[in-house]
Amino acid sequence: MENKRETFGSRLSVVMAMAGSAIGLGNIWRFPYLAGQYGGAAFILVYALSSFVLALPIFWAESIIGRRGGGNTFGALEKLAPGTRWKSLGLLTVLTPIVLLSYYSVVGGWSVDYLFKACTLSFQGDVQGLFQRFISSPWEPVIMHTVFLSATAAIVILGVKNGIEKFTKLTMPLLFVLIVAIVIFGLTLPGARAGAEYLLKPDFSKINAQTVAIAMGQAFFSLSLGVGTILTYASYVSKKENLFISGMGTALSDFLFALLAGFAVMPAVFSAGIAPHEGAGLVFDTLPYIFSRMQSWVGAVVAILFFMTVLVAALTSSISLLEVGVAYLSEEKGMSRVRATVVLGLVAWVVGILCSLSFGPLSSFKLMGLSLFDFLDNLVATWLMPVGGLLFVIFVGWKMSKDDVRDEFTSGGTCNVRLFNWVYFLMRYLAPVGIAVVFVTTLLN
Numbered sequence: 425m426e427n428k429r430e431t432f433g434s435r436l437s438v439v440m441a442m443a444g445s446a447i448g449l450g451n452i453w454r455f456p457y458l459a460g461q462y463g464g465a466a467f468i469l470v471y472a473l474s475s476f477v478l479a480l481p482i483f484w485a486e487s488i489i490g491r492r493g494g495g496n497t498f499g500a501l502e503k504l505a506p507g508t509r510w511k512s513l514g515l516l517t518v519l520t521p522i523v524l525l526s527y528y529s530v531v532g533g534w535s536v537d538y539l540f541k542a543c544t545l546s547f548q549g550d551v552q553g554l555f556q557r558f559i560s561s562p563w564e565p566v567i568m569h570t571v572f573l574s575a576t577a578a579i580v581i582l583g584v585k586n587g588i589e590k591f592t593k594l595t596m597p598l599l600f601v602l603i604v605a606i607v608i609f610g611l612t613l614p615g616a617r618a619g620a621e622y623l624l625k626p627d628f629s630k631i632n633a634q635t636v637a638i639a640m641g642q643a644f645f646s647l648s649l650g651v652g653t654i655l656t657y658a659s660y661v662s663k664k665e666n667l668f669i670s671g672m673g674t675a676l677s678d679f680l681f682a683l684l685a686g687f688a689v690m691p692a693v694f695s696a697g698i699a700p701h702e703g704a705g706l707v708f709d710t711l712p713y714i715f716s717r718m719q720s721w722v723g724a725v726v727a728i729l730f731f732m733t734v735l736v737a738a739l740t741s742s743i744s745l746l747e748v749g750v751a752y753l754s755e756e757k758g759m760s761r762v763r764a765t766v767v768l769g770l771v772a773w774v775v776g777i778l779c780s781l782s783f784g785p786l787s788s789f790k791l792m793g794l795s796l797f798d799f800l801d802n803l804v805a806t807w808l809m810p811v812g813g814l815l816f817v818i819f820v821g822w823k824m825s826k827d828d829v830r831d832e833f834t835s836g837g838t839c840n841v842r843l844f845n846w847v848y849f850l851m852r853y854l855a856p857v858g859i860a861v862v863f864v865t866t867l868l869n
Contacts, residue, residue: 430584431660437589438661438670441744443677444592445653447599448741449531450646451682452734453707456689460700462638463630464622468686470631470639472679478858479643480675481850482813483654484833485820487667490658492824492832496751497652500659505823513815517652518752520808521745522768524651526775527800528745529576532738533568533780534559534708539735542727547715555709560784569776572735576742577769580750581762584660588743595736596677602733603681606688609726610695619694623686637865640858645805646678650812653744656751667833668840668847681737688730707734746772775800806866814859821852 432438459467493500498514505511537558541547546554559565579587610616648654661670689711693700696714711730715723746768753764778786782795791799820829829848834840840847 431662432589432657433585435665435670437593438657438665439673439677440592440596441588441660442654442657442670442674444588444596444740445657445744446647446674446678446741447596447681448648448737449528449535449734450642450648450741451678452603452685452688452737453531455642455646455682456686457701457706458638458642459623459686460690460693460706462635463627464690464700465624465626466628466630467635467639468623468683469626470636471643471682474636474640474643474858475647475675475679477850478640478855479647479649480671481847481855482644482649482817482859483647483671483675484667484847485817485851485855486649486652486654487658487661487671488820488824488829488832489816490655491661491663491667492828493655494659496659496755497655497748498752499755500655501819505819510819510823513812513819514652514752516808517650517655517812518749520804520812521651521653521748522772523775523800523808524804525573525576525742525745526772527779527797528738528742529573529772529776530565530569530780530797532572532576532735532742533565533570535731535734535738536572537564537568538708538712539728539731541712542715542724542731545720545724547712547723547727548720549716551712551716554712559780560787562781562785565780565783566777569780570773572738572742573769573773573776576739576746577765579739579743580746581765583761588747591743592740595740599733599736599740600681600684602729602736603684603688606726606730606733607684610688610691613692613695615695615697616691619691619700620687622694622700623683623690633865633868637862640862641805641810641866644809644813644859644862646682647675648741648744650809650814650816651745651804652748652812655816656748657744659751663835666835666839668843688733810859810862814856817851817855817859821848821856 432441489500489504493503495503497517498511501514502511579591581587611620689706690700692714693710696717698710715727718726749768750761750764753759754761779797779800782789782797787795789796794802830844833844833847
């Protein structure tokens with residue numbers, strides 16, 4: 425067992441690491457196509473409200489548990505509620521991120537492959553059916569999944585300070601530089617103005633119960649809530665750090681990056697005359713077609729920048745998913761960080777291979793009418809993440825004493841004192857109701 429628990433070195437490191445956990449494929453792959461499907465600017469307004477009124481209180485709840493408990497998801501809950509069944513939530517949030525990582529790594533592998541294709545000018549010719557041919561291959565996506573997961577494991581093995589902290593401090597500024605460069609270029613394309621207006625001029629007739637539920641769910645997914653990543657990272661945060669600022673900084677970074685991702689994708693989509701509601705294939709299927717229609721050198725440069733951004737964003741999130749289980753095995757089972765990383769990496773690798781093959785050789789295998797990839801995605805995003813988030817806010821709002829919550833949120837009464845009652849109200853009442861609304865609306869749809 426490790427003798428001394430690592431902590432992040434500074435407030436900047438805390439915000440960078442937590443923002444890295446939040447900013448990932450949910451922002452750059454999922455957000456643009458959801459905005460395209462559910463009304464553009466109208467969807468963004470609901471998403472923004474959901475992020476700061478519903479998702480952020482859950483983020484603070486996880487942070488309070490993590491720092492107060494000072495351990496992994498299981499250990500923290502066992503310490504704060506000894507001898508109760510709350511530790512079962514800790515086990516749930518050890519298993520959930522590994523399930524999520526297994527298929528998340530498959531999509532991360534797609535980004536590795538597409539970056540390679542961009543660097544070798546593979547988008548210069550006919551790209552019709554390129555994505556479908558790739559994901560249905562029995563070996564190429566598996567190799568890329570292996571490469572991506574190996575990179576994730578290598579960073580986690582290095583530890584909190586030398587791995588996670590250094591990687592996120594280097595890559596988060598790079599991410600924003602890359603995405604801004606793509607946005608600037610995209611806005612210069614002929615017809616790009618229509619794409620920008622689609623994201624800026626809300627049509628309120630597009631807002632309905634389903635739009636609200638999808639936007640709330642995306643805010644939840646994007647901030648990595650309910651899977652223990654924020655709780656685990658918060659356990660590495662010094663008692664002197666301001667949880668309000670770290671949470672607000674993470675939520676603002678996450679929302680801004682999602683918005684920039686929308687402006688990186690949608691103007692190019694409108695410029696190419698493609699419908700904005702193309703769905704999940706928008707990034708990996710539609711954008712290569714757009715790059716192929718640009719001047720050769722321009723298309724190559726933009727494609728490299730874009731898929732480099734996708735890859736880095738995917739890695740900053742995947743390391744946080746793996747770290748949850750590694751912290752548990754290291755602290756509760758006495759495993760070394762290296763062994764814990766290898767064990768969990770192998771589990772995610774095997775399940776990920778099956779998920780990857782569900783687009784090809786295993787496409788006929790169905791669970792409840794879904795491929796294995798879609799089944800696990802639906803299980804995590806629709807059920808496990810909301811359940812985890814709901815139980816976290818219930819624990820903070822109804823199990824922990826208000827004095828303990830106040831002490832942790834205000835860092836012993838040194839900050840955020842005037843804000844506490846408002847935040848406590850959001851965690852105790854509004855967030856649980858909001859999650860219930862997402863549940864009910866999803867089931868009805």
